[in-house]
Amino acid sequence: MKRAPAAGSPAIRTRGLCKSFGAVSAVVDVDLEVRPGEIYGFLGRNGAGKTTTIRMLLGLVRPTRGSISILGSSLSEDRRGVLSRTGYLVETASAYGNLTVRENLRMQCSLMGAPRSAADDVMGLLKLDQYAGRTAGRLSMGNKQRLSLARALVHSPELLILDEPVNGLDPAGIIEIRGLLRRLVDEKGVTVFMSSHLLAEVEHLADRVGIVHDGTLVEEVDSRQLRDSGKLSIEVEVDDPSRAESVLRSRLGLVGLSRAGKAVLRITDLGARPAPIARALVEAGISLERLVPREEDLEQHFMRVTGGAAS
Amino acid sequence: MMFFRVLKAESLKLKRSKVTWVTFVAYAAMVAIAGLFLWMMKNPAAAASIGLLGQKARLAFGGQPLDWPGFFVFLEEMGGLGGLIMCSIIVTYVFGREYAEGTAKNILALPAPRSLFVLSKIAVSAAWFALLTLWLVSVALLTGAVVGLTGLTAAIVLAALGKLFTLAGMSLGCSVLVAWVAVQTRGYFAPLGFSIGTLVVASVLGHTGWGPWVPWSILGLYSGAAGSGTDVGPGSALVILGTFLAGSALIAWHEERADNVQ
Numbered sequence: 290m291k292r293a294p295a296a297g298s299p300a301i302r303t304r305g306l307c308k309s310f311g312a313v314s315a316v317v318d319v320d321l322e323v324r325p326g327e328i329y330g331f332l333g334r335n336g337a338g339k340t341t342t343i344r345m346l347l348g349l350v351r352p353t354r355g356s357i358s359i360l361g362s363s364l365s366e367d368r369r370g371v372l373s374r375t376g377y378l379v380e381t382a383s384a385y386g387n388l389t390v391r392e393n394l395r396m397q398c399s400l401m402g403a404p405r406s407a408a409d410d411v412m413g414l415l416k417l418d419q420y421a422g423r424t425a426g427r428l429s430m431g432n433k434q435r436l437s438l439a440r441a442l443v444h445s446p447e448l449l450i451l452d453e454p455v456n457g458l459d460p461a462g463i464i465e466i467r468g469l470l471r472r473l474v475d476e477k478g479v480t481v482f483m484s485s486h487l488l489a490e491v492e493h494l495a496d497r498v499g500i501v502h503d504g505t506l507v508e509e510v511d512s513r514q515l516r517d518s519g520k521l522s523i524e525v526e527v528d529d530p531s532r533a534e535s536v537l538r539s540r541l542g543l544v545g546l547s548r549a550g551k552a553v554l555r556i557t558d559l560g561a562r563p564a565p566i567a568r569a570l571v572e573a574g575i576s577l578e579r580l581v582p583r584e585e586d587l588e589q590h591f592m593r594v595t596g597g598a599a600s
Numbered sequence: 601m602m603f604f605r606v607l608k609a610e611s612l613k614l615k616r617s618k619v620t621w622v623t624f625v626a627y628a629a630m631v632a633i634a635g636l637f638l639w640m641m642k643n644p645a646a647a648a649s650i651g652l653l654g655q656k657a658r659l660a661f662g663g664q665p666l667d668w669p670g671f672f673v674f675l676e677e678m679g680g681l682g683g684l685i686m687c688s689i690i691v692t693y694v695f696g697r698e699y700a701e702g703t704a705k706n707i708l709a710l711p712a713p714r715s716l717f718v719l720s721k722i723a724v725s726a727a728w729f730a731l732l733t734l735w736l737v738s739v740a741l742l743t744g745a746v747v748g749l750t751g752l753t754a755a756i757v758l759a760a761l762g763k764l765f766t767l768a769g770m771s772l773g774c775s776v777l778v779a780w781v782a783v784q785t786r787g788y789f790a791p792l793g794f795s796i797g798t799l800v801v802a803s804v805l806g807h808t809g810w811g812p813w814v815p816w817s818i819l820g821l822y823s824g825a826a827g828s829g830t831d832v833g834p835g836s837a838l839v840i841l842g843t844f845l846a847g848s849a850l851i852a853w854h855e856e857r858a859d860n861v862q
Protein backbone atom coordinates (compact mmCIF):
# COMPACT_ATOMS: atom_id res chain seq x y z
CA MET A 290 0.00 0.00 0.00
CA LYS A 291 1.34 3.37 -0.97
CA ARG A 292 1.54 5.90 1.80
CA ALA A 293 2.37 9.55 1.76
CA PRO A 294 2.38 12.48 4.13
CA ALA A 295 -0.60 14.82 4.32
CA ALA A 296 -1.63 15.92 0.86
CA GLY A 297 0.49 18.73 -0.48
CA SER A 298 3.08 18.65 2.27
CA PRO A 299 6.65 17.73 1.46
CA ALA A 300 8.20 14.70 3.15
CA ILE A 301 11.00 16.92 4.46
CA ARG A 302 11.01 20.68 4.56
CA THR A 303 13.61 22.83 6.25
CA ARG A 304 13.65 26.59 6.38
CA GLY A 305 16.70 28.65 7.27
CA LEU A 306 18.32 25.66 8.94
CA CYS A 307 21.58 26.60 10.64
CA LYS A 308 23.96 24.85 12.98
CA SER A 309 27.07 26.30 14.51
CA PHE A 310 29.55 24.55 16.77
CA GLY A 311 31.20 27.44 18.53
CA ALA A 312 32.71 29.64 15.83
CA VAL A 313 32.33 26.95 13.16
CA SER A 314 29.24 27.16 10.97
CA ALA A 315 28.48 23.58 9.95
CA VAL A 316 25.15 24.24 8.24
CA VAL A 317 24.09 27.63 6.92
CA ASP A 318 20.54 28.60 5.96
CA VAL A 319 19.58 25.33 4.33
CA ASP A 320 16.14 25.29 2.70
CA LEU A 321 15.43 21.70 1.72
CA GLU A 322 12.30 20.34 0.18
CA VAL A 323 12.01 16.62 -0.40
CA ARG A 324 8.89 15.49 -2.24
CA PRO A 325 6.92 12.45 -1.10
CA GLY A 326 7.86 9.27 -2.94
CA GLU A 327 11.16 10.44 -4.35
CA ILE A 328 14.75 9.52 -3.76
CA TYR A 329 16.65 12.64 -2.83
CA GLY A 330 20.41 12.46 -3.01
CA PHE A 331 22.24 14.77 -0.64
CA LEU A 332 25.67 15.21 -2.09
CA GLY A 333 28.69 16.90 -0.66
CA ARG A 334 32.33 16.55 0.12
CA ASN A 335 33.59 15.36 3.48
CA GLY A 336 32.79 18.00 6.08
CA ALA A 337 30.27 19.77 3.84
CA GLY A 338 27.51 19.48 6.44
CA LYS A 339 25.64 16.36 5.26
CA THR A 340 25.79 14.38 8.49
CA THR A 341 25.05 17.41 10.67
CA THR A 342 21.96 18.09 8.56
CA ILE A 343 20.87 14.45 8.90
CA ARG A 344 21.43 14.56 12.64
CA MET A 345 19.24 17.65 12.84
CA LEU A 346 16.53 15.89 10.81
CA LEU A 347 16.55 13.10 13.40
CA GLY A 348 16.62 15.39 16.43
CA LEU A 349 20.11 14.26 17.43
CA VAL A 350 21.53 17.75 17.03
CA ARG A 351 19.59 20.88 17.88
CA PRO A 352 19.54 23.53 15.16
CA THR A 353 21.01 26.89 16.08
CA ARG A 354 18.25 28.44 13.99
CA GLY A 355 15.58 27.43 11.52
CA SER A 356 12.72 24.96 11.33
CA ILE A 357 12.28 21.33 10.32
CA SER A 358 9.04 19.77 9.19
CA ILE A 359 8.90 16.04 8.47
CA LEU A 360 5.92 14.17 7.01
CA GLY A 361 3.79 17.22 7.64
CA SER A 362 4.68 17.64 11.32
CA SER A 363 7.10 19.95 13.05
CA LEU A 364 10.03 17.97 14.41
CA SER A 365 10.37 20.18 17.47
CA GLU A 366 6.69 19.79 18.36
CA ASP A 367 6.15 16.12 17.52
CA ARG A 368 9.55 14.42 17.57
CA ARG A 369 8.21 11.06 18.68
CA GLY A 370 5.38 11.03 16.13
CA VAL A 371 7.80 11.90 13.33
CA LEU A 372 10.43 9.36 14.36
CA SER A 373 7.89 6.55 14.64
CA ARG A 374 7.29 6.96 10.89
CA THR A 375 10.94 7.33 9.97
CA GLY A 376 13.70 4.77 9.46
CA TYR A 377 17.27 5.93 9.74
CA LEU A 378 20.90 5.03 9.39
CA VAL A 379 23.37 7.55 10.72
CA GLU A 380 26.95 7.63 9.48
CA THR A 381 28.43 4.29 10.53
CA ALA A 382 26.75 0.92 10.80
CA SER A 383 26.30 0.05 14.44
CA ALA A 384 24.68 -2.77 16.36
CA TYR A 385 25.11 -4.54 19.66
CA GLY A 386 28.08 -6.75 18.99
CA ASN A 387 27.23 -9.41 21.55
CA LEU A 388 23.65 -9.86 20.34
CA THR A 389 22.85 -11.97 17.31
CA VAL A 390 21.48 -10.44 14.12
CA ARG A 391 18.03 -11.79 15.01
CA GLU A 392 18.22 -10.44 18.59
CA ASN A 393 19.30 -7.00 17.36
CA LEU A 394 16.38 -6.88 14.97
CA ARG A 395 13.83 -8.26 17.42
CA MET A 396 14.92 -5.68 19.96
CA GLN A 397 14.38 -2.96 17.36
CA CYS A 398 10.95 -4.43 16.54
CA SER A 399 10.01 -4.27 20.21
CA LEU A 400 11.25 -0.68 20.60
CA MET A 401 9.44 0.45 17.45
CA GLY A 402 6.24 -1.42 18.31
CA ALA A 403 6.56 -3.67 15.23
CA PRO A 404 5.62 -7.37 15.31
CA ARG A 405 8.44 -9.85 15.98
CA SER A 406 7.86 -11.39 12.55
CA ALA A 407 9.08 -8.13 10.99
CA ALA A 408 12.61 -9.10 12.04
CA ASP A 409 12.45 -12.24 9.89
CA ASP A 410 10.91 -10.29 7.02
CA VAL A 411 13.71 -7.71 6.87
CA MET A 412 16.36 -10.41 7.29
CA GLY A 413 14.94 -12.02 4.17
CA LEU A 414 14.77 -8.69 2.37
CA LEU A 415 18.43 -7.93 3.09
CA LYS A 416 19.65 -11.52 2.69
CA LEU A 417 20.69 -11.79 6.33
CA ASP A 418 18.88 -15.09 7.00
CA GLN A 419 22.07 -17.09 6.92
CA TYR A 420 23.59 -14.84 9.60
CA ALA A 421 20.50 -14.76 11.85
CA GLY A 422 22.24 -16.61 14.69
CA ARG A 423 25.60 -14.90 14.33
CA THR A 424 26.57 -12.16 16.76
CA ALA A 425 26.71 -8.74 15.12
CA GLY A 426 30.29 -8.28 16.29
CA ARG A 427 31.37 -11.12 14.00
CA LEU A 428 29.75 -9.73 10.85
CA SER A 429 31.71 -8.28 7.96
CA MET A 430 31.45 -4.53 7.44
CA GLY A 431 29.08 -5.03 4.52
CA ASN A 432 26.78 -7.28 6.53
CA LYS A 433 26.85 -4.83 9.44
CA GLN A 434 25.65 -2.22 6.97
CA ARG A 435 22.88 -4.59 5.86
CA LEU A 436 21.91 -5.10 9.49
CA SER A 437 21.73 -1.33 10.02
CA LEU A 438 19.54 -1.00 6.94
CA ALA A 439 17.35 -3.86 8.17
CA ARG A 440 17.02 -2.08 11.52
CA ALA A 441 15.82 1.01 9.69
CA LEU A 442 13.13 -0.99 7.90
CA VAL A 443 11.56 -3.15 10.63
CA HIS A 444 8.63 -0.80 11.24
CA SER A 445 7.85 -0.18 7.54
CA PRO A 446 8.70 3.54 7.68
CA GLU A 447 7.23 6.11 5.33
CA LEU A 448 10.51 7.99 5.20
CA LEU A 449 14.05 6.67 5.16
CA ILE A 450 16.88 8.98 6.17
CA LEU A 451 20.09 7.24 5.23
CA ASP A 452 23.59 8.53 5.72
CA GLU A 453 25.93 6.83 3.26
CA PRO A 454 23.72 3.71 2.92
CA VAL A 455 26.06 1.72 0.67
CA ASN A 456 29.19 2.22 2.77
CA GLY A 457 31.15 -1.00 3.04
CA LEU A 458 29.07 -2.92 0.52
CA ASP A 459 30.67 -4.76 -2.38
CA PRO A 460 29.56 -3.90 -5.95
CA ALA A 461 26.91 -6.63 -5.97
CA GLY A 462 25.63 -5.44 -2.60
CA ILE A 463 25.46 -1.85 -3.87
CA ILE A 464 23.36 -2.91 -6.86
CA GLU A 465 21.13 -4.99 -4.59
CA ILE A 466 20.53 -2.11 -2.13
CA ARG A 467 19.94 0.24 -5.02
CA GLY A 468 17.25 -2.13 -6.30
CA LEU A 469 15.74 -2.46 -2.83
CA LEU A 470 15.49 1.30 -2.31
CA ARG A 471 13.99 1.76 -5.76
CA ARG A 472 11.40 -0.95 -5.06
CA LEU A 473 10.50 0.63 -1.71
CA VAL A 474 9.89 3.93 -3.48
CA ASP A 475 8.06 2.52 -6.49
CA GLU A 476 5.97 -0.12 -4.74
CA LYS A 477 5.39 1.26 -1.26
CA GLY A 478 5.63 4.99 -1.81
CA VAL A 479 8.49 5.35 0.67
CA THR A 480 10.48 8.58 0.48
CA VAL A 481 14.25 8.23 0.65
CA PHE A 482 16.61 10.97 1.71
CA MET A 483 20.15 9.71 1.34
CA SER A 484 23.47 11.38 1.71
CA SER A 485 26.48 10.20 -0.16
CA HIS A 486 29.83 11.24 -1.44
CA LEU A 487 29.62 8.56 -4.13
CA LEU A 488 28.62 10.50 -7.20
CA ALA A 489 27.90 7.47 -9.36
CA GLU A 490 25.63 6.04 -6.69
CA VAL A 491 23.58 9.20 -6.41
CA GLU A 492 23.46 9.60 -10.19
CA HIS A 493 22.08 6.06 -10.57
CA LEU A 494 19.54 6.26 -7.82
CA ALA A 495 18.37 9.75 -6.97
CA ASP A 496 15.43 11.51 -8.57
CA ARG A 497 16.73 14.83 -7.35
CA VAL A 498 20.08 15.87 -6.01
CA GLY A 499 20.91 18.56 -3.50
CA ILE A 500 24.51 19.68 -3.50
CA VAL A 501 25.82 20.98 -0.21
CA HIS A 502 29.11 22.80 0.06
CA ASP A 503 30.64 24.51 3.09
CA GLY A 504 27.34 24.03 4.93
CA THR A 505 25.26 25.70 2.24
CA LEU A 506 22.85 24.06 -0.15
CA VAL A 507 24.30 25.44 -3.36
CA GLU A 508 22.02 23.74 -5.84
CA GLU A 509 19.14 21.32 -6.27
CA VAL A 510 19.17 19.44 -9.53
CA ASP A 511 16.60 17.16 -11.07
CA SER A 512 18.60 14.09 -12.13
CA ARG A 513 16.52 13.48 -15.23
CA GLN A 514 16.80 17.09 -16.28
CA LEU A 515 20.53 16.91 -15.78
CA ARG A 516 20.70 13.85 -18.00
CA ASP A 517 18.27 15.17 -20.63
CA SER A 518 19.34 18.78 -20.78
CA GLY A 519 22.53 17.89 -22.55
CA LYS A 520 24.18 20.62 -20.54
CA LEU A 521 27.42 21.21 -22.34
CA SER A 522 30.83 22.30 -21.55
CA ILE A 523 32.91 23.18 -24.57
CA GLU A 524 36.65 22.88 -24.74
CA VAL A 525 38.58 24.84 -27.35
CA GLU A 526 42.26 24.48 -28.09
CA VAL A 527 43.69 27.71 -29.50
CA ASP A 528 47.06 29.33 -30.10
CA ASP A 529 46.31 32.27 -27.80
CA PRO A 530 43.94 31.31 -24.97
CA SER A 531 44.15 34.71 -23.22
CA ARG A 532 42.98 36.56 -26.32
CA ALA A 533 40.40 33.86 -27.02
CA GLU A 534 38.97 34.33 -23.53
CA SER A 535 38.80 38.06 -24.02
CA VAL A 536 37.10 37.68 -27.43
CA LEU A 537 34.49 35.26 -26.12
CA ARG A 538 33.71 37.51 -23.18
CA SER A 539 33.42 40.68 -25.22
CA ARG A 540 31.80 39.40 -28.41
CA LEU A 541 29.51 36.66 -27.06
CA GLY A 542 29.15 37.88 -23.47
CA LEU A 543 30.11 34.46 -22.15
CA VAL A 544 30.97 33.81 -18.52
CA GLY A 545 32.15 30.54 -16.99
CA LEU A 546 35.46 30.44 -18.82
CA SER A 547 38.40 28.64 -17.31
CA ARG A 548 41.73 27.19 -18.35
CA ALA A 549 41.82 23.40 -18.72
CA GLY A 550 45.35 23.18 -20.02
CA LYS A 551 48.13 25.30 -21.45
CA ALA A 552 46.25 26.07 -24.66
CA VAL A 553 42.80 24.78 -23.71
CA LEU A 554 39.90 26.92 -22.61
CA ARG A 555 36.81 25.35 -21.01
CA ILE A 556 33.50 27.12 -21.44
CA THR A 557 30.73 26.11 -19.03
CA ASP A 558 28.36 28.98 -19.72
CA LEU A 559 24.81 27.70 -20.15
CA GLY A 560 24.37 29.86 -23.24
CA ALA A 561 27.49 28.58 -24.98
CA ARG A 562 26.97 26.98 -28.39
CA PRO A 563 29.76 25.55 -30.61
CA ALA A 564 29.02 27.38 -33.89
CA PRO A 565 29.04 30.99 -32.60
CA ILE A 566 32.16 30.26 -30.59
CA ALA A 567 34.02 28.87 -33.61
CA ARG A 568 32.87 31.83 -35.75
CA ALA A 569 33.91 34.44 -33.20
CA LEU A 570 37.36 32.94 -32.75
CA VAL A 571 38.05 32.58 -36.48
CA GLU A 572 36.81 36.12 -37.17
CA ALA A 573 39.19 37.42 -34.50
CA GLY A 574 42.07 35.71 -36.28
CA ILE A 575 42.67 33.16 -33.57
CA SER A 576 43.90 29.79 -34.74
CA LEU A 577 41.35 27.18 -33.63
CA GLU A 578 43.02 23.77 -33.36
CA ARG A 579 40.19 21.83 -31.74
CA LEU A 580 36.64 22.37 -30.45
CA VAL A 581 35.06 19.59 -28.34
CA PRO A 582 31.54 19.81 -26.93
CA ARG A 583 31.27 17.68 -23.78
CA GLU A 584 28.07 16.65 -22.07
CA GLU A 585 28.29 17.41 -18.37
CA ASP A 586 27.60 14.51 -16.03
CA LEU A 587 26.84 14.76 -12.32
CA GLU A 588 30.48 14.43 -11.43
CA GLN A 589 31.51 17.39 -13.55
CA HIS A 590 28.47 19.31 -12.41
CA PHE A 591 29.32 18.61 -8.77
CA MET A 592 32.94 19.60 -9.19
CA ARG A 593 31.92 22.78 -10.96
CA VAL A 594 29.39 23.96 -8.39
CA THR A 595 31.60 23.07 -5.45
CA GLY A 596 34.49 24.93 -6.94
CA GLY A 597 36.71 21.93 -7.69
CA ALA A 598 38.51 21.17 -10.91
CA ALA A 599 36.34 19.30 -13.36
CA SER A 600 37.70 16.02 -14.55
CA MET B 601 4.32 -0.01 27.95
CA MET B 602 7.37 1.58 26.41
CA PHE B 603 9.32 1.60 29.68
CA PHE B 604 9.10 -2.20 30.00
CA ARG B 605 10.13 -2.65 26.37
CA VAL B 606 13.18 -0.48 26.98
CA LEU B 607 13.88 -2.31 30.23
CA LYS B 608 13.66 -5.66 28.43
CA ALA B 609 16.09 -4.43 25.78
CA GLU B 610 18.55 -3.22 28.41
CA SER B 611 18.29 -6.52 30.30
CA LEU B 612 19.01 -8.51 27.13
CA LYS B 613 22.08 -6.38 26.41
CA LEU B 614 23.44 -7.14 29.89
CA LYS B 615 22.54 -10.82 29.78
CA ARG B 616 24.56 -11.25 26.61
CA SER B 617 27.52 -9.23 27.85
CA LYS B 618 30.67 -10.89 29.11
CA VAL B 619 31.29 -7.94 31.44
CA THR B 620 28.25 -8.93 33.50
CA TRP B 621 29.64 -12.39 34.17
CA VAL B 622 33.14 -11.07 34.82
CA THR B 623 31.78 -8.95 37.69
CA PHE B 624 30.22 -12.06 39.27
CA VAL B 625 33.54 -13.90 38.98
CA ALA B 626 35.34 -10.88 40.50
CA TYR B 627 32.98 -10.79 43.49
CA ALA B 628 33.37 -14.54 44.01
CA ALA B 629 37.15 -14.12 43.89
CA MET B 630 36.95 -11.33 46.48
CA VAL B 631 34.99 -13.56 48.88
CA ALA B 632 37.30 -16.49 48.16
CA ILE B 633 40.31 -14.37 49.14
CA ALA B 634 38.54 -13.36 52.36
CA GLY B 635 37.86 -17.06 52.96
CA LEU B 636 41.51 -17.87 52.38
CA PHE B 637 42.55 -15.27 54.98
CA LEU B 638 40.07 -16.80 57.40
CA TRP B 639 41.44 -20.29 56.81
CA MET B 640 45.04 -19.05 57.25
CA MET B 641 44.17 -17.52 60.61
CA LYS B 642 42.28 -20.55 61.78
CA ASN B 643 45.01 -22.89 60.61
CA PRO B 644 48.30 -20.96 60.94
CA ALA B 645 50.49 -24.07 61.01
CA ALA B 646 48.89 -25.60 57.92
CA ALA B 647 49.09 -22.23 56.15
CA ALA B 648 52.75 -21.82 57.05
CA SER B 649 53.52 -25.31 55.74
CA ILE B 650 52.40 -24.22 52.27
CA GLY B 651 54.16 -20.86 52.48
CA LEU B 652 51.20 -18.67 53.54
CA LEU B 653 51.73 -16.20 56.38
CA GLY B 654 48.90 -16.05 58.87
CA GLN B 655 50.25 -12.80 60.28
CA LYS B 656 49.70 -11.01 56.98
CA ALA B 657 46.17 -12.38 56.83
CA ARG B 658 45.45 -11.15 60.35
CA LEU B 659 46.67 -7.71 59.34
CA ALA B 660 44.32 -7.72 56.37
CA PHE B 661 41.45 -9.05 58.44
CA GLY B 662 41.77 -6.05 60.74
CA GLY B 663 41.40 -7.88 64.04
CA GLN B 664 37.88 -9.13 63.42
CA PRO B 665 36.90 -12.22 65.45
CA LEU B 666 37.12 -15.47 63.50
CA ASP B 667 33.40 -16.15 63.39
CA TRP B 668 30.46 -15.45 61.08
CA PRO B 669 29.83 -11.84 62.27
CA GLY B 670 33.58 -11.12 61.94
CA PHE B 671 33.65 -12.61 58.44
CA PHE B 672 30.70 -10.48 57.34
CA VAL B 673 32.17 -7.31 58.87
CA PHE B 674 35.33 -7.97 56.84
CA LEU B 675 33.21 -8.40 53.69
CA GLU B 676 31.29 -5.20 54.46
CA GLU B 677 34.56 -3.29 54.74
CA MET B 678 35.74 -4.78 51.48
CA GLY B 679 32.33 -4.23 49.91
CA GLY B 680 32.25 -0.55 50.89
CA LEU B 681 34.90 1.02 48.67
CA GLY B 682 35.26 -2.18 46.61
CA GLY B 683 31.55 -2.03 45.95
CA LEU B 684 31.84 1.60 44.93
CA ILE B 685 34.49 0.67 42.38
CA MET B 686 32.37 -2.23 41.10
CA CYS B 687 29.26 -0.07 40.86
CA SER B 688 31.24 2.61 39.00
CA ILE B 689 32.42 -0.03 36.52
CA ILE B 690 28.84 -1.23 36.06
CA VAL B 691 27.31 2.20 35.35
CA THR B 692 30.29 3.18 33.20
CA TYR B 693 29.69 0.08 31.10
CA VAL B 694 25.90 0.42 30.95
CA PHE B 695 25.98 4.08 29.89
CA GLY B 696 29.37 4.37 28.19
CA ARG B 697 29.04 1.34 25.91
CA GLU B 698 26.35 3.05 23.83
CA TYR B 699 28.90 5.71 22.90
CA ALA B 700 31.89 3.38 22.69
CA GLU B 701 30.01 1.00 20.37
CA GLY B 702 28.35 3.78 18.34
CA THR B 703 24.81 2.77 19.28
CA ALA B 704 23.85 5.89 21.24
CA LYS B 705 22.59 7.62 18.10
CA ASN B 706 20.26 4.67 17.43
CA ILE B 707 18.75 4.93 20.89
CA LEU B 708 18.45 8.71 20.94
CA ALA B 709 16.57 8.77 17.62
CA LEU B 710 13.94 6.28 18.81
CA PRO B 711 10.40 7.58 19.21
CA ALA B 712 10.46 7.48 23.01
CA PRO B 713 11.28 9.95 25.78
CA ARG B 714 15.03 9.77 26.30
CA SER B 715 14.53 9.90 30.05
CA LEU B 716 13.06 6.39 29.74
CA PHE B 717 16.41 5.12 28.57
CA VAL B 718 18.18 6.85 31.43
CA LEU B 719 15.70 5.44 33.93
CA SER B 720 15.91 1.93 32.54
CA LYS B 721 19.70 2.00 32.52
CA ILE B 722 19.74 3.08 36.16
CA ALA B 723 17.20 0.33 36.91
CA VAL B 724 19.23 -2.44 35.26
CA SER B 725 22.41 -1.17 36.94
CA ALA B 726 20.60 -1.33 40.29
CA ALA B 727 19.28 -4.82 39.54
CA TRP B 728 22.71 -6.00 38.42
CA PHE B 729 24.34 -4.65 41.59
CA ALA B 730 21.59 -6.10 43.80
CA LEU B 731 22.15 -9.53 42.24
CA LEU B 732 25.88 -9.14 42.78
CA THR B 733 25.25 -8.36 46.44
CA LEU B 734 23.06 -11.45 46.80
CA TRP B 735 25.75 -13.45 45.00
CA LEU B 736 28.38 -12.09 47.43
CA VAL B 737 26.35 -13.24 50.43
CA SER B 738 25.68 -16.64 48.83
CA VAL B 739 29.36 -17.23 48.06
CA ALA B 740 30.23 -15.98 51.56
CA LEU B 741 27.89 -18.53 53.14
CA LEU B 742 29.45 -21.30 51.09
CA THR B 743 32.99 -20.12 51.78
CA GLY B 744 32.37 -19.74 55.52
CA ALA B 745 30.97 -23.27 55.66
CA VAL B 746 33.97 -24.65 53.75
CA VAL B 747 36.39 -22.86 56.07
CA GLY B 748 34.55 -24.31 59.06
CA LEU B 749 32.79 -21.33 60.66
CA THR B 750 30.00 -22.40 62.98
CA GLY B 751 27.10 -20.76 64.78
CA LEU B 752 25.37 -19.20 61.80
CA THR B 753 21.92 -17.81 62.59
CA ALA B 754 19.23 -16.16 60.47
CA ALA B 755 19.74 -12.94 62.43
CA ILE B 756 23.43 -12.80 61.44
CA VAL B 757 22.56 -13.36 57.79
CA LEU B 758 19.78 -10.76 57.81
CA ALA B 759 22.00 -8.20 59.52
CA ALA B 760 24.73 -8.77 56.91
CA LEU B 761 22.22 -8.60 54.06
CA GLY B 762 20.78 -5.36 55.44
CA LYS B 763 24.17 -3.69 55.72
CA LEU B 764 25.46 -4.94 52.36
CA PHE B 765 22.28 -3.86 50.55
CA THR B 766 22.43 -0.45 52.22
CA LEU B 767 26.04 -0.15 51.04
CA ALA B 768 24.95 -1.23 47.54
CA GLY B 769 22.27 1.46 47.48
CA MET B 770 24.78 4.06 48.66
CA SER B 771 27.27 2.93 46.00
CA LEU B 772 24.64 3.33 43.30
CA GLY B 773 23.71 6.75 44.68
CA CYS B 774 27.32 7.90 44.34
CA SER B 775 27.97 6.15 41.01
CA VAL B 776 25.25 7.96 39.07
CA LEU B 777 27.65 10.89 38.78
CA VAL B 778 30.13 8.50 37.17
CA ALA B 779 27.42 7.58 34.63
CA TRP B 780 26.97 11.27 33.89
CA VAL B 781 30.69 11.62 33.19
CA ALA B 782 30.36 8.59 30.85
CA VAL B 783 27.59 10.18 28.74
CA GLN B 784 29.24 13.59 28.87
CA THR B 785 32.58 12.28 27.62
CA ARG B 786 31.07 9.48 25.48
CA GLY B 787 33.23 6.59 26.58
CA TYR B 788 34.89 4.58 29.31
CA PHE B 789 38.15 6.25 30.27
CA ALA B 790 37.03 9.55 31.78
CA PRO B 791 34.36 7.99 34.06
CA LEU B 792 36.82 5.40 35.34
CA GLY B 793 39.34 8.17 35.97
CA PHE B 794 36.63 10.14 37.75
CA SER B 795 35.75 7.18 39.97
CA ILE B 796 39.42 6.74 40.92
CA GLY B 797 39.43 10.44 41.79
CA THR B 798 36.39 9.98 44.02
CA LEU B 799 38.21 7.21 45.90
CA VAL B 800 41.11 9.57 46.57
CA VAL B 801 38.64 12.22 47.76
CA ALA B 802 36.89 9.60 49.90
CA SER B 803 40.06 8.44 51.60
CA VAL B 804 41.41 11.97 52.21
CA LEU B 805 38.20 13.60 53.43
CA GLY B 806 37.06 10.46 55.25
CA HIS B 807 39.60 11.22 57.96
CA THR B 808 38.50 14.83 58.36
CA GLY B 809 35.40 16.32 59.94
CA TRP B 810 33.85 16.66 56.47
CA GLY B 811 33.61 12.91 55.96
CA PRO B 812 29.90 12.56 56.82
CA TRP B 813 29.06 15.23 54.21
CA VAL B 814 31.10 13.95 51.28
CA PRO B 815 29.18 11.22 49.37
CA TRP B 816 32.12 8.91 48.67
CA SER B 817 33.55 9.27 52.18
CA ILE B 818 30.20 8.41 53.71
CA LEU B 819 30.46 4.94 52.16
CA GLY B 820 33.84 4.33 53.73
CA LEU B 821 32.63 5.55 57.10
CA TYR B 822 29.42 3.50 57.03
CA SER B 823 31.16 0.33 55.91
CA GLY B 824 33.77 0.71 58.66
CA ALA B 825 36.64 0.71 56.14
CA ALA B 826 37.57 4.26 57.18
CA GLY B 827 37.60 3.34 60.84
CA SER B 828 34.88 3.68 63.46
CA GLY B 829 33.86 6.53 65.64
CA THR B 830 32.30 8.84 63.08
CA ASP B 831 28.57 9.13 62.98
CA VAL B 832 26.82 8.65 59.68
CA GLY B 833 23.34 9.96 60.26
CA PRO B 834 20.29 11.12 58.36
CA GLY B 835 22.22 14.13 57.03
CA SER B 836 24.65 11.79 55.28
CA ALA B 837 21.74 9.78 53.89
CA LEU B 838 20.34 13.00 52.42
CA VAL B 839 23.71 13.79 50.87
CA ILE B 840 23.73 10.39 49.11
CA LEU B 841 20.12 10.82 48.00
CA GLY B 842 20.88 14.32 46.71
CA THR B 843 23.89 13.00 44.81
CA PHE B 844 21.73 10.31 43.21
CA LEU B 845 18.99 12.75 42.21
CA ALA B 846 21.45 15.35 40.91
CA GLY B 847 23.36 12.73 38.90
CA SER B 848 20.16 11.29 37.40
CA ALA B 849 18.90 14.76 36.49
CA LEU B 850 22.22 15.66 34.87
CA ILE B 851 22.17 12.52 32.71
CA ALA B 852 18.54 13.06 31.71
CA TRP B 853 19.25 16.71 30.87
CA HIS B 854 22.30 15.74 28.83
CA GLU B 855 20.48 13.07 26.83
CA GLU B 856 17.51 15.33 26.22
CA ARG B 857 19.30 18.54 25.35
CA ALA B 858 22.91 17.99 24.33
CA ASP B 859 23.94 17.53 20.69
CA ASN B 860 24.81 13.98 19.79
CA VAL B 861 27.71 14.31 17.42
CA GLN B 862 29.17 10.87 18.12
